Amino acid sequence: MQQPIFLQPIFQERIWGGTSLRDRFGYDIPSDHTGECWAISAHPHGPSIVRDGLYKGIPLDLLWTQHPELFGHFPGKTFPLLTKILDANTDLSVQVHPDDTFAYHHENSERGKTECWYIIDCKPGAELIYGHHAQNREELQEKMERGEWDTLLQRLRIKPGDFFYVPSGTIHALGSGTLVLETQQSSDTTYRVYDYDRKDDSGNKRELHLDKALDVTTIPHYNDIPDRQIRHLGDGEWTTYVTSEYFTVHRWQVDGVLSIDQEQPFLLASVLDGAGEIETFEGSFPFQKGDHLILPHELDTFRINGKTEWIVSHV
Structure with missing residues:
Protein backbone atom coordinates (compact mmCIF):
# COMPACT_ATOMS: atom_id res chain seq x y z
CA MET A 1 0.00 0.00 0.00
CA THR A 217 17.70 -0.08 39.27
CA THR A 218 21.10 0.28 37.63
CA ILE A 219 23.74 0.94 40.32
CA PRO A 220 25.73 3.09 40.06
CA HIS A 221 23.91 5.33 37.60
CA TYR A 222 25.63 6.60 34.46
CA ASN A 223 24.39 9.34 32.13
CA ASP A 224 23.65 7.56 28.85
CA ILE A 225 23.17 10.60 26.60
CA PRO A 226 24.15 9.70 23.00
CA ASP A 227 25.66 12.17 20.55
CA ARG A 228 23.22 13.40 17.94
CA GLN A 229 24.09 13.14 14.25
CA ILE A 230 22.86 15.75 11.77
CA ARG A 231 22.54 15.42 7.99
CA HIS A 232 21.22 17.89 5.43
CA LEU A 233 19.09 16.35 2.68
CA GLY A 234 17.37 18.50 0.06
CA ASP A 235 15.32 21.10 1.93
CA GLY A 236 15.48 19.12 5.16
CA GLU A 237 17.61 18.56 8.22
CA TRP A 238 17.70 14.98 9.50
CA THR A 239 18.84 14.58 13.10
CA THR A 240 19.42 11.10 14.55
CA TYR A 241 19.25 11.16 18.35
CA VAL A 242 19.71 7.52 19.32
CA THR A 243 20.17 4.08 17.78
CA SER A 244 19.59 1.29 20.29
CA GLU A 245 18.61 -2.37 20.25
CA TYR A 246 14.94 -1.35 20.64
CA PHE A 247 14.50 1.75 18.48
CA THR A 248 16.11 4.52 16.46
CA VAL A 249 14.73 8.05 16.77
CA HIS A 250 15.10 10.94 14.31
CA ARG A 251 13.84 14.48 13.90
CA TRP A 252 12.96 15.64 10.38
CA GLN A 253 12.80 19.39 9.84
CA VAL A 254 11.58 20.37 6.38
CA ASP A 255 11.19 23.76 4.71
CA GLY A 256 10.37 22.83 1.13
CA VAL A 257 10.76 19.25 -0.11
CA LEU A 258 12.38 16.20 1.51
CA SER A 259 12.57 12.95 -0.48
CA ILE A 260 12.73 9.73 1.54
CA ASP A 261 13.57 6.16 0.48
CA GLN A 262 11.83 3.71 2.82
CA GLU A 263 14.68 1.51 4.06
CA GLN A 264 12.99 0.22 7.24
CA PRO A 265 10.21 -2.33 7.77
CA PHE A 266 7.99 0.64 8.76
CA LEU A 267 8.27 4.12 10.27
CA LEU A 268 6.34 5.79 13.11
CA ALA A 269 5.92 9.54 12.66
CA SER A 270 4.49 12.39 14.74
CA VAL A 271 3.98 15.89 13.35
CA LEU A 272 5.06 18.35 16.04
CA ASP A 273 4.69 21.51 13.97
CA GLY A 274 3.64 22.82 10.59
CA ALA A 275 1.63 21.30 7.76
CA GLY A 276 2.02 20.01 4.24
CA GLU A 277 1.55 16.96 2.05
CA ILE A 278 3.03 13.50 1.72
CA GLU A 279 3.42 12.60 -1.95
CA THR A 280 3.46 8.95 -3.00
CA PHE A 281 2.85 7.04 -6.21
CA GLU A 282 -0.83 6.84 -5.19
CA GLY A 283 -1.37 10.56 -4.60
CA SER A 284 -0.95 13.38 -2.10
CA PHE A 285 -1.99 13.09 1.54
CA PRO A 286 -2.23 16.26 3.67
CA PHE A 287 -0.91 16.38 7.22
CA GLN A 288 -0.92 18.98 10.00
CA LYS A 289 0.47 19.57 13.47
CA GLY A 290 -0.72 16.89 15.89
CA ASP A 291 -1.07 14.12 13.30
CA HIS A 292 0.44 10.68 13.98
CA LEU A 293 0.98 8.11 11.28
CA ILE A 294 2.72 4.96 10.18
CA LEU A 295 4.65 4.90 6.91
CA PRO A 296 4.25 1.26 5.86
CA HIS A 297 6.83 -1.05 4.32
CA GLU A 298 5.36 -0.85 0.80
CA LEU A 299 5.80 2.93 0.72
CA ASP A 300 9.11 2.63 -1.12
CA THR A 301 9.73 6.30 -1.91
CA PHE A 302 7.81 9.39 -0.82
CA ARG A 303 8.23 13.14 -0.50
CA ILE A 304 7.31 15.52 2.29
CA ASN A 305 6.24 18.96 1.05
CA GLY A 306 5.79 21.82 3.49
CA LYS A 307 7.29 23.59 6.45
CA THR A 308 7.18 21.10 9.27
CA GLU A 309 8.89 19.26 12.14
CA TRP A 310 8.50 15.50 12.71
CA ILE A 311 9.78 12.97 15.22
CA VAL A 312 10.25 9.63 13.47
CA SER A 313 11.18 6.25 14.93
CA HIS A 314 11.67 2.67 13.79
CA VAL A 315 12.73 -0.68 15.18
Missing part, protein backbone atom coordinates in the same frame (compact mmCIF):
# COMPACT_ATOMS: atom_id res chain seq x y z
CA GLN A 2 1.50 3.30 -1.14
CA GLN A 3 -0.31 5.41 1.46
CA PRO A 4 0.47 6.64 4.97
CA ILE A 5 -1.69 5.22 7.77
CA PHE A 6 -3.05 8.02 9.98
CA LEU A 7 -4.05 7.07 13.53
CA GLN A 8 -6.52 8.46 16.06
CA PRO A 9 -4.76 8.82 19.43
CA ILE A 10 -6.03 7.69 22.82
CA PHE A 11 -5.95 10.05 25.81
CA GLN A 12 -5.22 9.08 29.41
CA GLU A 13 -6.13 11.19 32.45
CA ARG A 14 -3.43 11.48 35.09
CA ILE A 15 -3.17 13.13 38.51
CA TRP A 16 -0.29 15.22 37.14
CA GLY A 17 -1.87 16.09 33.77
CA GLY A 18 -3.10 19.42 32.42
CA THR A 19 -4.41 21.06 29.24
CA SER A 20 -1.28 21.43 27.09
CA LEU A 21 -2.36 18.64 24.73
CA ARG A 22 -5.39 20.75 23.85
CA ASP A 23 -3.61 24.10 23.97
CA ARG A 24 -0.65 23.01 21.83
CA PHE A 25 -2.20 20.54 19.38
CA GLY A 26 -5.94 21.23 19.50
CA TYR A 27 -6.82 17.73 20.73
CA ASP A 28 -10.27 17.06 22.17
CA ILE A 29 -9.04 15.91 25.57
CA PRO A 30 -11.34 14.33 28.18
CA SER A 31 -10.54 16.72 31.08
CA ASP A 32 -8.21 19.40 32.40
CA HIS A 33 -6.09 16.63 33.95
CA THR A 34 -5.13 14.85 30.74
CA GLY A 35 -1.56 13.64 31.05
CA GLU A 36 -0.91 11.29 28.14
CA CYS A 37 -1.65 11.08 24.44
CA TRP A 38 -1.05 7.50 23.33
CA ALA A 39 -0.36 8.56 19.78
CA ILE A 40 0.85 5.35 18.11
CA SER A 41 -0.09 2.41 20.30
CA ALA A 42 -1.03 -1.22 19.95
CA HIS A 43 -0.83 -1.85 23.70
CA PRO A 44 -4.01 -3.39 25.19
CA HIS A 45 -4.29 -0.52 27.69
CA GLY A 46 -4.94 1.90 24.83
CA PRO A 47 -4.69 0.86 21.16
CA SER A 48 -4.80 3.56 18.48
CA ILE A 49 -7.45 3.35 15.77
CA VAL A 50 -6.84 3.90 12.05
CA ARG A 51 -8.44 7.28 11.31
CA ASP A 52 -9.33 6.96 7.64
CA GLY A 53 -8.56 5.18 4.40
CA LEU A 54 -8.69 1.51 3.51
CA TYR A 55 -8.26 0.31 7.11
CA LYS A 56 -10.44 2.94 8.81
CA GLY A 57 -11.69 1.87 12.25
CA ILE A 58 -9.22 -1.00 12.72
CA PRO A 59 -7.18 -0.94 15.96
CA LEU A 60 -3.42 -0.99 15.43
CA ASP A 61 -3.01 -4.30 17.28
CA LEU A 62 -5.35 -6.01 14.83
CA LEU A 63 -3.72 -4.31 11.85
CA TRP A 64 -0.39 -5.71 13.05
CA THR A 65 -1.67 -9.31 13.13
CA GLN A 66 -3.99 -9.19 10.11
CA HIS A 67 -1.76 -7.28 7.68
CA PRO A 68 1.89 -8.13 8.40
CA GLU A 69 2.82 -7.04 4.87
CA LEU A 70 2.33 -3.41 5.98
CA PHE A 71 5.15 -3.86 8.50
CA GLY A 72 7.58 -5.79 6.31
CA HIS A 73 6.58 -9.03 8.06
CA PHE A 74 8.59 -7.85 11.05
CA PRO A 75 8.81 -10.77 13.55
CA GLY A 76 6.89 -10.72 16.81
CA LYS A 77 3.35 -11.36 17.98
CA THR A 78 2.86 -7.80 19.23
CA PHE A 79 3.68 -4.33 17.90
CA PRO A 80 7.07 -3.43 19.41
CA LEU A 81 6.91 0.35 20.00
CA LEU A 82 4.71 2.98 21.61
CA THR A 83 4.72 6.74 20.94
CA LYS A 84 3.27 9.11 23.54
CA ILE A 85 3.05 12.83 24.21
CA LEU A 86 3.17 13.62 27.94
CA ASP A 87 1.87 16.80 29.56
CA ALA A 88 3.60 17.09 32.93
CA ASN A 89 1.54 19.91 34.40
CA THR A 90 2.92 18.94 37.81
CA ASP A 91 5.84 16.68 38.78
CA LEU A 92 5.54 13.06 37.71
CA SER A 93 6.27 10.38 40.28
CA VAL A 94 9.87 9.19 40.49
CA GLN A 95 9.97 5.76 38.87
CA VAL A 96 12.05 3.07 37.23
CA HIS A 97 11.28 0.41 34.63
CA PRO A 98 12.43 -3.22 34.38
CA ASP A 99 14.28 -4.79 31.47
CA ASP A 100 12.79 -7.51 29.28
CA THR A 101 14.02 -10.42 31.38
CA PHE A 102 12.71 -9.11 34.70
CA ALA A 103 9.37 -8.03 33.20
CA TYR A 104 8.89 -11.39 31.50
CA HIS A 105 9.30 -13.29 34.78
CA HIS A 106 7.55 -10.85 37.13
CA GLU A 107 4.94 -9.01 35.00
CA ASN A 108 3.03 -11.73 33.15
CA SER A 109 5.40 -11.84 30.16
CA GLU A 110 5.18 -8.08 29.61
CA ARG A 111 8.02 -6.32 27.80
CA GLY A 112 10.56 -4.26 29.65
CA LYS A 113 10.55 -0.54 29.14
CA THR A 114 13.41 1.41 27.64
CA GLU A 115 12.28 4.85 26.51
CA CYS A 116 13.49 8.26 25.39
CA TRP A 117 12.24 11.85 25.58
CA TYR A 118 12.24 14.73 23.11
CA ILE A 119 11.46 17.96 24.99
CA ILE A 120 8.80 19.71 22.90
CA ASP A 121 8.40 22.58 25.33
CA CYS A 122 9.01 23.45 28.97
CA LYS A 123 8.71 26.41 31.29
CA PRO A 124 11.85 28.44 32.10
CA GLY A 125 13.98 26.68 34.69
CA ALA A 126 12.22 23.32 34.21
CA GLU A 127 14.00 20.21 35.45
CA LEU A 128 13.81 16.47 35.21
CA ILE A 129 15.15 13.68 37.38
CA TYR A 130 17.65 11.47 35.58
CA GLY A 131 19.48 8.96 37.74
CA HIS A 132 20.73 8.86 41.31
CA HIS A 133 23.92 9.34 43.33
CA ALA A 134 24.03 6.04 45.26
CA GLN A 135 27.15 3.92 44.76
CA ASN A 136 25.70 0.58 45.86
CA ARG A 137 22.39 -1.12 46.63
CA GLU A 138 22.72 -0.63 50.38
CA GLU A 139 23.16 3.13 50.00
CA LEU A 140 20.24 3.33 47.56
CA GLN A 141 17.94 1.40 49.91
CA GLU A 142 18.99 3.42 52.94
CA LYS A 143 18.34 6.77 51.26
CA MET A 144 14.99 5.58 49.91
CA GLU A 145 13.84 4.36 53.33
CA ARG A 146 14.94 7.60 55.00
CA GLY A 147 13.35 9.74 52.29
CA GLU A 148 16.61 11.50 51.48
CA TRP A 149 15.44 12.40 48.00
CA ASP A 150 17.27 15.71 47.69
CA THR A 151 20.66 14.05 48.06
CA LEU A 152 19.77 10.81 46.27
CA LEU A 153 18.22 12.04 43.00
CA GLN A 154 20.07 13.72 40.14
CA ARG A 155 18.23 16.74 38.71
CA LEU A 156 19.01 18.25 35.31
CA ARG A 157 17.90 21.58 33.85
CA ILE A 158 16.19 21.22 30.47
CA LYS A 159 15.15 23.35 27.49
CA PRO A 160 13.04 22.77 24.35
CA GLY A 161 14.84 20.58 21.84
CA ASP A 162 16.73 18.52 24.43
CA PHE A 163 16.75 14.73 24.05
CA PHE A 164 17.26 12.07 26.74
CA TYR A 165 17.72 8.32 26.36
CA VAL A 166 16.24 6.48 29.36
CA PRO A 167 17.24 2.80 29.37
CA SER A 168 15.48 0.36 31.69
CA GLY A 169 16.92 0.55 35.18
CA THR A 170 17.20 4.37 35.13
CA ILE A 171 15.43 6.22 37.95
CA HIS A 172 13.68 9.16 36.30
CA ALA A 173 10.80 11.65 36.38
CA LEU A 174 9.61 14.61 34.36
CA GLY A 175 9.28 17.88 36.23
CA SER A 176 6.32 20.25 36.14
CA GLY A 177 5.73 22.44 33.12
CA THR A 178 7.15 19.98 30.60
CA LEU A 179 5.68 18.72 27.31
CA VAL A 180 7.49 15.66 25.93
CA LEU A 181 7.28 13.21 23.05
CA GLU A 182 8.21 9.79 24.35
CA THR A 183 9.29 6.83 22.24
CA GLN A 184 9.38 3.54 24.14
CA GLN A 185 9.05 -0.18 24.03
CA SER A 186 5.39 -1.17 24.00
CA SER A 187 5.03 -1.70 27.74
CA ASP A 188 3.04 -0.18 30.60
CA THR A 189 5.15 -1.51 33.48
CA THR A 190 6.30 1.13 35.98
CA TYR A 191 7.72 0.83 39.48
CA ARG A 192 6.94 3.95 41.50
CA VAL A 193 9.71 5.02 43.87
CA TYR A 194 8.44 8.33 45.26
CA ASP A 195 5.26 10.35 44.67
CA TYR A 196 5.72 13.49 46.82
CA ASP A 197 3.15 12.07 49.27
CA ARG A 198 0.34 13.08 46.93
CA LYS A 199 -3.19 11.73 47.31
CA ASP A 200 -5.69 10.73 44.65
CA ASP A 201 -9.31 11.89 44.42
CA SER A 202 -10.24 9.37 47.12
CA GLY A 203 -7.65 10.72 49.53
CA ASN A 204 -5.30 7.75 49.17
CA LYS A 205 -1.59 7.82 48.45
CA ARG A 206 -0.59 5.96 45.31
CA GLU A 207 1.15 2.62 45.70
CA LEU A 208 4.94 2.49 45.76
CA HIS A 209 7.01 -0.47 44.50
CA LEU A 210 10.30 -0.11 46.37
CA ASP A 211 11.26 -3.79 46.47
CA LYS A 212 10.99 -4.22 42.71
CA ALA A 213 12.57 -0.83 42.12
CA LEU A 214 15.62 -1.90 44.13
CA ASP A 215 15.82 -5.12 42.12
CA VAL A 216 15.89 -3.40 38.71
Whole structure:
Protein backbone atom coordinates (compact mmCIF):
# COMPACT_ATOMS: atom_id res chain seq x y z
CA MET A 1 0.00 0.00 0.00
CA GLN A 2 1.50 3.30 -1.14
CA GLN A 3 -0.31 5.41 1.46
CA PRO A 4 0.47 6.64 4.97
CA ILE A 5 -1.69 5.22 7.77
CA PHE A 6 -3.05 8.02 9.98
CA LEU A 7 -4.05 7.07 13.53
CA GLN A 8 -6.52 8.46 16.06
CA PRO A 9 -4.76 8.82 19.43
CA ILE A 10 -6.03 7.69 22.82
CA PHE A 11 -5.95 10.05 25.81
CA GLN A 12 -5.22 9.08 29.41
CA GLU A 13 -6.13 11.19 32.45
CA ARG A 14 -3.43 11.48 35.09
CA ILE A 15 -3.17 13.13 38.51
CA TRP A 16 -0.29 15.22 37.14
CA GLY A 17 -1.87 16.09 33.77
CA GLY A 18 -3.10 19.42 32.42
CA THR A 19 -4.41 21.06 29.24
CA SER A 20 -1.28 21.43 27.09
CA LEU A 21 -2.36 18.64 24.73
CA ARG A 22 -5.39 20.75 23.85
CA ASP A 23 -3.61 24.10 23.97
CA ARG A 24 -0.65 23.01 21.83
CA PHE A 25 -2.20 20.54 19.38
CA GLY A 26 -5.94 21.23 19.50
CA TYR A 27 -6.82 17.73 20.73
CA ASP A 28 -10.27 17.06 22.17
CA ILE A 29 -9.04 15.91 25.57
CA PRO A 30 -11.34 14.33 28.18
CA SER A 31 -10.54 16.72 31.08
CA ASP A 32 -8.21 19.40 32.40
CA HIS A 33 -6.09 16.63 33.95
CA THR A 34 -5.13 14.85 30.74
CA GLY A 35 -1.56 13.64 31.05
CA GLU A 36 -0.91 11.29 28.14
CA CYS A 37 -1.65 11.08 24.44
CA TRP A 38 -1.05 7.50 23.33
CA ALA A 39 -0.36 8.56 19.78
CA ILE A 40 0.85 5.35 18.11
CA SER A 41 -0.09 2.41 20.30
CA ALA A 42 -1.03 -1.22 19.95
CA HIS A 43 -0.83 -1.85 23.70
CA PRO A 44 -4.01 -3.39 25.19
CA HIS A 45 -4.29 -0.52 27.69
CA GLY A 46 -4.94 1.90 24.83
CA PRO A 47 -4.69 0.86 21.16
CA SER A 48 -4.80 3.56 18.48
CA ILE A 49 -7.45 3.35 15.77
CA VAL A 50 -6.84 3.90 12.05
CA ARG A 51 -8.44 7.28 11.31
CA ASP A 52 -9.33 6.96 7.64
CA GLY A 53 -8.56 5.18 4.40
CA LEU A 54 -8.69 1.51 3.51
CA TYR A 55 -8.26 0.31 7.11
CA LYS A 56 -10.44 2.94 8.81
CA GLY A 57 -11.69 1.87 12.25
CA ILE A 58 -9.22 -1.00 12.72
CA PRO A 59 -7.18 -0.94 15.96
CA LEU A 60 -3.42 -0.99 15.43
CA ASP A 61 -3.01 -4.30 17.28
CA LEU A 62 -5.35 -6.01 14.83
CA LEU A 63 -3.72 -4.31 11.85
CA TRP A 64 -0.39 -5.71 13.05
CA THR A 65 -1.67 -9.31 13.13
CA GLN A 66 -3.99 -9.19 10.11
CA HIS A 67 -1.76 -7.28 7.68
CA PRO A 68 1.89 -8.13 8.40
CA GLU A 69 2.82 -7.04 4.87
CA LEU A 70 2.33 -3.41 5.98
CA PHE A 71 5.15 -3.86 8.50
CA GLY A 72 7.58 -5.79 6.31
CA HIS A 73 6.58 -9.03 8.06
CA PHE A 74 8.59 -7.85 11.05
CA PRO A 75 8.81 -10.77 13.55
CA GLY A 76 6.89 -10.72 16.81
CA LYS A 77 3.35 -11.36 17.98
CA THR A 78 2.86 -7.80 19.23
CA PHE A 79 3.68 -4.33 17.90
CA PRO A 80 7.07 -3.43 19.41
CA LEU A 81 6.91 0.35 20.00
CA LEU A 82 4.71 2.98 21.61
CA THR A 83 4.72 6.74 20.94
CA LYS A 84 3.27 9.11 23.54
CA ILE A 85 3.05 12.83 24.21
CA LEU A 86 3.17 13.62 27.94
CA ASP A 87 1.87 16.80 29.56
CA ALA A 88 3.60 17.09 32.93
CA ASN A 89 1.54 19.91 34.40
CA THR A 90 2.92 18.94 37.81
CA ASP A 91 5.84 16.68 38.78
CA LEU A 92 5.54 13.06 37.71
CA SER A 93 6.27 10.38 40.28
CA VAL A 94 9.87 9.19 40.49
CA GLN A 95 9.97 5.76 38.87
CA VAL A 96 12.05 3.07 37.23
CA HIS A 97 11.28 0.41 34.63
CA PRO A 98 12.43 -3.22 34.38
CA ASP A 99 14.28 -4.79 31.47
CA ASP A 100 12.79 -7.51 29.28
CA THR A 101 14.02 -10.42 31.38
CA PHE A 102 12.71 -9.11 34.70
CA ALA A 103 9.37 -8.03 33.20
CA TYR A 104 8.89 -11.39 31.50
CA HIS A 105 9.30 -13.29 34.78
CA HIS A 106 7.55 -10.85 37.13
CA GLU A 107 4.94 -9.01 35.00
CA ASN A 108 3.03 -11.73 33.15
CA SER A 109 5.40 -11.84 30.16
CA GLU A 110 5.18 -8.08 29.61
CA ARG A 111 8.02 -6.32 27.80
CA GLY A 112 10.56 -4.26 29.65
CA LYS A 113 10.55 -0.54 29.14
CA THR A 114 13.41 1.41 27.64
CA GLU A 115 12.28 4.85 26.51
CA CYS A 116 13.49 8.26 25.39
CA TRP A 117 12.24 11.85 25.58
CA TYR A 118 12.24 14.73 23.11
CA ILE A 119 11.46 17.96 24.99
CA ILE A 120 8.80 19.71 22.90
CA ASP A 121 8.40 22.58 25.33
CA CYS A 122 9.01 23.45 28.97
CA LYS A 123 8.71 26.41 31.29
CA PRO A 124 11.85 28.44 32.10
CA GLY A 125 13.98 26.68 34.69
CA ALA A 126 12.22 23.32 34.21
CA GLU A 127 14.00 20.21 35.45
CA LEU A 128 13.81 16.47 35.21
CA ILE A 129 15.15 13.68 37.38
CA TYR A 130 17.65 11.47 35.58
CA GLY A 131 19.48 8.96 37.74
CA HIS A 132 20.73 8.86 41.31
CA HIS A 133 23.92 9.34 43.33
CA ALA A 134 24.03 6.04 45.26
CA GLN A 135 27.15 3.92 44.76
CA ASN A 136 25.70 0.58 45.86
CA ARG A 137 22.39 -1.12 46.63
CA GLU A 138 22.72 -0.63 50.38
CA GLU A 139 23.16 3.13 50.00
CA LEU A 140 20.24 3.33 47.56
CA GLN A 141 17.94 1.40 49.91
CA GLU A 142 18.99 3.42 52.94
CA LYS A 143 18.34 6.77 51.26
CA MET A 144 14.99 5.58 49.91
CA GLU A 145 13.84 4.36 53.33
CA ARG A 146 14.94 7.60 55.00
CA GLY A 147 13.35 9.74 52.29
CA GLU A 148 16.61 11.50 51.48
CA TRP A 149 15.44 12.40 48.00
CA ASP A 150 17.27 15.71 47.69
CA THR A 151 20.66 14.05 48.06
CA LEU A 152 19.77 10.81 46.27
CA LEU A 153 18.22 12.04 43.00
CA GLN A 154 20.07 13.72 40.14
CA ARG A 155 18.23 16.74 38.71
CA LEU A 156 19.01 18.25 35.31
CA ARG A 157 17.90 21.58 33.85
CA ILE A 158 16.19 21.22 30.47
CA LYS A 159 15.15 23.35 27.49
CA PRO A 160 13.04 22.77 24.35
CA GLY A 161 14.84 20.58 21.84
CA ASP A 162 16.73 18.52 24.43
CA PHE A 163 16.75 14.73 24.05
CA PHE A 164 17.26 12.07 26.74
CA TYR A 165 17.72 8.32 26.36
CA VAL A 166 16.24 6.48 29.36
CA PRO A 167 17.24 2.80 29.37
CA SER A 168 15.48 0.36 31.69
CA GLY A 169 16.92 0.55 35.18
CA THR A 170 17.20 4.37 35.13
CA ILE A 171 15.43 6.22 37.95
CA HIS A 172 13.68 9.16 36.30
CA ALA A 173 10.80 11.65 36.38
CA LEU A 174 9.61 14.61 34.36
CA GLY A 175 9.28 17.88 36.23
CA SER A 176 6.32 20.25 36.14
CA GLY A 177 5.73 22.44 33.12
CA THR A 178 7.15 19.98 30.60
CA LEU A 179 5.68 18.72 27.31
CA VAL A 180 7.49 15.66 25.93
CA LEU A 181 7.28 13.21 23.05
CA GLU A 182 8.21 9.79 24.35
CA THR A 183 9.29 6.83 22.24
CA GLN A 184 9.38 3.54 24.14
CA GLN A 185 9.05 -0.18 24.03
CA SER A 186 5.39 -1.17 24.00
CA SER A 187 5.03 -1.70 27.74
CA ASP A 188 3.04 -0.18 30.60
CA THR A 189 5.15 -1.51 33.48
CA THR A 190 6.30 1.13 35.98
CA TYR A 191 7.72 0.83 39.48
CA ARG A 192 6.94 3.95 41.50
CA VAL A 193 9.71 5.02 43.87
CA TYR A 194 8.44 8.33 45.26
CA ASP A 195 5.26 10.35 44.67
CA TYR A 196 5.72 13.49 46.82
CA ASP A 197 3.15 12.07 49.27
CA ARG A 198 0.34 13.08 46.93
CA LYS A 199 -3.19 11.73 47.31
CA ASP A 200 -5.69 10.73 44.65
CA ASP A 201 -9.31 11.89 44.42
CA SER A 202 -10.24 9.37 47.12
CA GLY A 203 -7.65 10.72 49.53
CA ASN A 204 -5.30 7.75 49.17
CA LYS A 205 -1.59 7.82 48.45
CA ARG A 206 -0.59 5.96 45.31
CA GLU A 207 1.15 2.62 45.70
CA LEU A 208 4.94 2.49 45.76
CA HIS A 209 7.01 -0.47 44.50
CA LEU A 210 10.30 -0.11 46.37
CA ASP A 211 11.26 -3.79 46.47
CA LYS A 212 10.99 -4.22 42.71
CA ALA A 213 12.57 -0.83 42.12
CA LEU A 214 15.62 -1.90 44.13
CA ASP A 215 15.82 -5.12 42.12
CA VAL A 216 15.89 -3.40 38.71
CA THR A 217 17.70 -0.08 39.27
CA THR A 218 21.10 0.28 37.63
CA ILE A 219 23.74 0.94 40.32
CA PRO A 220 25.73 3.09 40.06
CA HIS A 221 23.91 5.33 37.60
CA TYR A 222 25.63 6.60 34.46
CA ASN A 223 24.39 9.34 32.13
CA ASP A 224 23.65 7.56 28.85
CA ILE A 225 23.17 10.60 26.60
CA PRO A 226 24.15 9.70 23.00
CA ASP A 227 25.66 12.17 20.55
CA ARG A 228 23.22 13.40 17.94
CA GLN A 229 24.09 13.14 14.25
CA ILE A 230 22.86 15.75 11.77
CA ARG A 231 22.54 15.42 7.99
CA HIS A 232 21.22 17.89 5.43
CA LEU A 233 19.09 16.35 2.68
CA GLY A 234 17.37 18.50 0.06
CA ASP A 235 15.32 21.10 1.93
CA GLY A 236 15.48 19.12 5.16
CA GLU A 237 17.61 18.56 8.22
CA TRP A 238 17.70 14.98 9.50
CA THR A 239 18.84 14.58 13.10
CA THR A 240 19.42 11.10 14.55
CA TYR A 241 19.25 11.16 18.35
CA VAL A 242 19.71 7.52 19.32
CA THR A 243 20.17 4.08 17.78
CA SER A 244 19.59 1.29 20.29
CA GLU A 245 18.61 -2.37 20.25
CA TYR A 246 14.94 -1.35 20.64
CA PHE A 247 14.50 1.75 18.48
CA THR A 248 16.11 4.52 16.46
CA VAL A 249 14.73 8.05 16.77
CA HIS A 250 15.10 10.94 14.31
CA ARG A 251 13.84 14.48 13.90
CA TRP A 252 12.96 15.64 10.38
CA GLN A 253 12.80 19.39 9.84
CA VAL A 254 11.58 20.37 6.38
CA ASP A 255 11.19 23.76 4.71
CA GLY A 256 10.37 22.83 1.13
CA VAL A 257 10.76 19.25 -0.11
CA LEU A 258 12.38 16.20 1.51
CA SER A 259 12.57 12.95 -0.48
CA ILE A 260 12.73 9.73 1.54
CA ASP A 261 13.57 6.16 0.48
CA GLN A 262 11.83 3.71 2.82
CA GLU A 263 14.68 1.51 4.06
CA GLN A 264 12.99 0.22 7.24
CA PRO A 265 10.21 -2.33 7.77
CA PHE A 266 7.99 0.64 8.76
CA LEU A 267 8.27 4.12 10.27
CA LEU A 268 6.34 5.79 13.11
CA ALA A 269 5.92 9.54 12.66
CA SER A 270 4.49 12.39 14.74
CA VAL A 271 3.98 15.89 13.35
CA LEU A 272 5.06 18.35 16.04
CA ASP A 273 4.69 21.51 13.97
CA GLY A 274 3.64 22.82 10.59
CA ALA A 275 1.63 21.30 7.76
CA GLY A 276 2.02 20.01 4.24
CA GLU A 277 1.55 16.96 2.05
CA ILE A 278 3.03 13.50 1.72
CA GLU A 279 3.42 12.60 -1.95
CA THR A 280 3.46 8.95 -3.00
CA PHE A 281 2.85 7.04 -6.21
CA GLU A 282 -0.83 6.84 -5.19
CA GLY A 283 -1.37 10.56 -4.60
CA SER A 284 -0.95 13.38 -2.10
CA PHE A 285 -1.99 13.09 1.54
CA PRO A 286 -2.23 16.26 3.67
CA PHE A 287 -0.91 16.38 7.22
CA GLN A 288 -0.92 18.98 10.00
CA LYS A 289 0.47 19.57 13.47
CA GLY A 290 -0.72 16.89 15.89
CA ASP A 291 -1.07 14.12 13.30
CA HIS A 292 0.44 10.68 13.98
CA LEU A 293 0.98 8.11 11.28
CA ILE A 294 2.72 4.96 10.18
CA LEU A 295 4.65 4.90 6.91
CA PRO A 296 4.25 1.26 5.86
CA HIS A 297 6.83 -1.05 4.32
CA GLU A 298 5.36 -0.85 0.80
CA LEU A 299 5.80 2.93 0.72
CA ASP A 300 9.11 2.63 -1.12
CA THR A 301 9.73 6.30 -1.91
CA PHE A 302 7.81 9.39 -0.82
CA ARG A 303 8.23 13.14 -0.50
CA ILE A 304 7.31 15.52 2.29
CA ASN A 305 6.24 18.96 1.05
CA GLY A 306 5.79 21.82 3.49
CA LYS A 307 7.29 23.59 6.45
CA THR A 308 7.18 21.10 9.27
CA GLU A 309 8.89 19.26 12.14
CA TRP A 310 8.50 15.50 12.71
CA ILE A 311 9.78 12.97 15.22
CA VAL A 312 10.25 9.63 13.47
CA SER A 313 11.18 6.25 14.93
CA HIS A 314 11.67 2.67 13.79
CA VAL A 315 12.73 -0.68 15.18
